[in-house]
Amino acid sequence: MRRVRKFLLGLAGIGLFVLCWQLATWGNGRTDVPGPWLALSGLRDLAREGLLWRYIIASVFRVMWGFALAVLAGVPLGLAIGWSGWVRDLLNPLVQLLRPISPIAWLPIAVLMFGGVRWWEPSDLSAIFLIFLASIFPIITAATSAVEGIDAKYLRVATNFEIGGMAMLFQVILPAALPQILTGLRLALGIAWVVLVAAEMLGVQSGLGFQINDSRNNLRYDLVVAAMIVISIIGICLDSAMARIESSALSRRGTAKR
Numbered sequence: 534m535r536r537v538r539k540f541l542l543g544l545a546g547i548g549l550f551v552l553c554w555q556l557a558t559w560g561n562g563r564t565d566v567p568g569p570w571l572a573l574s575g576l577r578d579l580a581r582e583g584l585l586w587r588y589i590i591a592s593v594f595r596v597m598w599g600f601a602l603a604v605l606a607g608v609p610l611g612l613a614i615g616w617s618g619w620v621r622d623l624l625n626p627l628v629q630l631l632r633p634i635s636p637i638a639w640l641p642i643a644v645l646m647f648g649g650v651r652w653w654e655p656s657d658l659s660a661i662f663l664i665f666l667a668s669i670f671p672i673i674t675a676a677t678s679a680v681e682g683i684d685a686k687y688l689r690v691a692t693n694f695e696i697g698g699m700a701m702l703f704q705v706i707l708p709a710a711l712p713q714i715l716t717g718l719r720l721a722l723g724i725a726w727v728v729l730v731a732a733e734m735l736g737v738q739s740g741l742g743f744q745i746n747d748s749r750n751n752l753r754y755d756l757v758v759a760a761m762i763v764i765s766i767i768g769i770c771l772d773s774a775m776a777r778i779e780s781s782a783l784s785r786r787g788t789a790k791r
Contacts, residue, residue, distance in 0.1 A: 675717020
């Protein structure tokens with residue numbers, strides 16, 4: 534009953550927002566701020582033209598590549614910075630120096646870096662690079678904080694049992710840091726999705742961000758809002774998928790402990 538009540542309240546909140554939206558935009562045309570029905574009509578137009586799925590696939594492709602590369606690089610770096618003093622002294626100043634820079638600020642550099650690449654679409658590489666930058670620093674920060682926050686008694690017990698080296702990493706440090714790392718991955722994916730849309734509005738010729746920019750230039754604001762709705766739905770789906778992965782990993786960890 535609690536879940537049903539929660540679902541119904543959430544549905545009511547969304548319904549109230551749509552109602553207020555409709556009332557606020559009553560009588561607006563396609564070139565004004567469109568109401569929900571015009572936005573849904575625009576969504577149908579995108580689907581009929583075959584653009585919707587093509588742009589969704591392009592956007593998800595870019596964000597998954599950039600995010601996966603950030604995970605592969607960011608988690609080991611974060612673990613190393615959190616665990617090793619000399620690695621922290623070597624790399625943490627660089628991480629703190631680069632972390633405040635907006636990924637979008639790197640767009641001109643990305644275009645220069647990948648403009649001459651011929652074995653893949655340069656605009657795809659630029660967007661993937663920006664997603665990588667947007668994702669890696671939250672991941673490094675989460676992994677570093679997770680290692681630094683491990684209770685010292687676990688490390689002392691492991692030392693007493695003569696566990697060290699890679700065994701210490703995989704049997705003690707990584708399992709203890711896993712919850713915070715997964716939370717960091719979830720947050721990083723959300724940031725990556727937001728940055729992707731901004732990158733597509735500036736530097737590529739496909740994707741949902743490009744659709745928003747192109748529709749704005751053609752004064753089709755119904756298509757702008759339609760693309761925004763799709764972006765929101767996909768963002769919710771990505772976050773839900775990461776939440777399920779996080780819950781599944783933590784439940785298996787709890788079962789293994791027992």
